[in-house]
Amino acid sequence: MKAVVLNAVNDLQVTEVQRPKVEAGSSLIKVLACGICGTDRHIYKGEYPSSKPVILGHEFGGVIEEVGPGSKFKVGQVVSIDPNIVCGTCPDCVAGRTAFCPGLTALGVNINGGIAEYVLTPDTQIYPVKDGLNPLHLAFIEPLACSIRGMDLAQLKGGESVAVLGGGVIGLLVVQLAKLAGAREIVLVTRQKFRRDVALKIGATRVVDPKSEDVSEVVSGMDVTFECAGAVDTFKQSxxxxxxxxxxxxxxxxxxxxxxxxxxxxxxxNELRIQGSFLNPLTQGRAAELVGSGKLNLDILISKVVDLAGVQAVLDAPPAEGDIKYIVCP
Ligand SMILES: [Zn+2]
Ligand SMILES: [Zn+2]
Structure with missing residues (x-):
C-alpha cells in the first residue's frame, strides 16, 4: 500500500509499505479522509515529539476493510478513529483523565496513522458514524473532539460572552459549539478576512481584525476566551x-x-482561570454523533483536498491566505 512516511525531521516520503495484517482486537481501515493540522506541521518540523519513521495522520476515518476474529465491527462499516490509545487501567485513565495516561500512544504520532491507503487500528479506537455521512467530514471528528473538550472545560451554561482568538479549524469549530451552547455574544479575532467572513456565517456575532484594531481596546470583559491560535500575542491578549x-x-x-x-x-x-485543554479524552463518540447530526457547517471549512502525493507541498508551505482545512484522500 502507499503511505506518507516521516523518516526524519523535514524528511517526508510517499512510499510503498507493507499493508498491515489484522489481529484479534484490531481492524484494518481503508482511509477515506484524513485531515492535516498544525500538529502535523509541528511534527514535520521537529517541534512536537514523534516516532520516526512513522506514517503521519491522526484526524481520519474510513471504511472497515478487514476485522479480527470475534470482532463486533463489520466489513464495510464507515467509522471514525480516536487516534489516542490509552491503557484504560492506570489511575489517570480510571479517573477519566485519559489524555494523561503515561502509556498514551497516538496513531499518526507514535505509531502509523491515517495518511496512507490503510491503517491498522485497535478496536477500542473505533467509533461508527451515521450512514451516508460525507466522507470528508470524517476528518473533522478528531479536531471537533478536542474542541468539545475545551467546551467541557469552559462550562458554558448559556448567555455568556465568548471570545475566540484564532480563525483556524479549532477556532471556527469552537465558534459553532459556543453558538450551540447558547452564548449570547461570540467575538472571533483573526487576521484573515476570509476567516472572519466565514465566522460571521457560522455563528460569530462580531469579528475583529487584530491588524487594524487594538484587540484589548475593542474586546473586553469576556466571560470565556478560547485561545485557539497557539501564539504568544494571543495568549497575552486572552x-x-x-x-x-x-x-x-x-x-x-x-x-x-x-x-x-x-x-x-x-x-x-482577577481570579483569572487559565485552563489548558489537551486532546480529546472521552469526547470522540460525542464528536462523531455531532458531525453525524448535521448541526455543524463543515463544508465551509474545507479548503483543499489532496492525494498522498500532495501532502509534502501542504506541509512545506504555511497555510495559504484564506485556507482553513486541508484534507487528504488517499
Ligand atoms: Zn490534529
Ligand atoms: Zn492509562
Missing amino acids: QVITRRGGSVIVLGLTAADTNLEINPFSVVV
Whole structure:
C-alpha cells in the first residue's frame, strides 16, 4: 500500500509499505479522509515529539476493510478513529483523565496513522458514524473532539460572552459549539478576512481584525476566551480581554519550547482561570454523533483536498491566505 512516511525531521516520503495484517482486537481501515493540522506541521518540523519513521495522520476515518476474529465491527462499516490509545487501567485513565495516561500512544504520532491507503487500528479506537455521512467530514471528528473538550472545560451554561482568538479549524469549530451552547455574544479575532467572513456565517456575532484594531481596546470583559491560535500575542491578549473571574481556555499549541512572561499579581487579583485543554479524552463518540447530526457547517471549512502525493507541498508551505482545512484522500 502507499503511505506518507516521516523518516526524519523535514524528511517526508510517499512510499510503498507493507499493508498491515489484522489481529484479534484490531481492524484494518481503508482511509477515506484524513485531515492535516498544525500538529502535523509541528511534527514535520521537529517541534512536537514523534516516532520516526512513522506514517503521519491522526484526524481520519474510513471504511472497515478487514476485522479480527470475534470482532463486533463489520466489513464495510464507515467509522471514525480516536487516534489516542490509552491503557484504560492506570489511575489517570480510571479517573477519566485519559489524555494523561503515561502509556498514551497516538496513531499518526507514535505509531502509523491515517495518511496512507490503510491503517491498522485497535478496536477500542473505533467509533461508527451515521450512514451516508460525507466522507470528508470524517476528518473533522478528531479536531471537533478536542474542541468539545475545551467546551467541557469552559462550562458554558448559556448567555455568556465568548471570545475566540484564532480563525483556524479549532477556532471556527469552537465558534459553532459556543453558538450551540447558547452564548449570547461570540467575538472571533483573526487576521484573515476570509476567516472572519466565514465566522460571521457560522455563528460569530462580531469579528475583529487584530491588524487594524487594538484587540484589548475593542474586546473586553469576556466571560470565556478560547485561545485557539497557539501564539504568544494571543495568549497575552486572552488574559487582558477576559473579565475578572473569567476563564481562558487554551487550545492553541505553540512550539514546545515557547515561553513568555506572565503577571502573577494579575492572575490573583482577577481570579483569572487559565485552563489548558489537551486532546480529546472521552469526547470522540460525542464528536462523531455531532458531525453525524448535521448541526455543524463543515463544508465551509474545507479548503483543499489532496492525494498522498500532495501532502509534502501542504506541509512545506504555511497555510495559504484564506485556507482553513486541508484534507487528504488517499
Ligand atoms: Zn490534529
Ligand atoms: Zn492509562
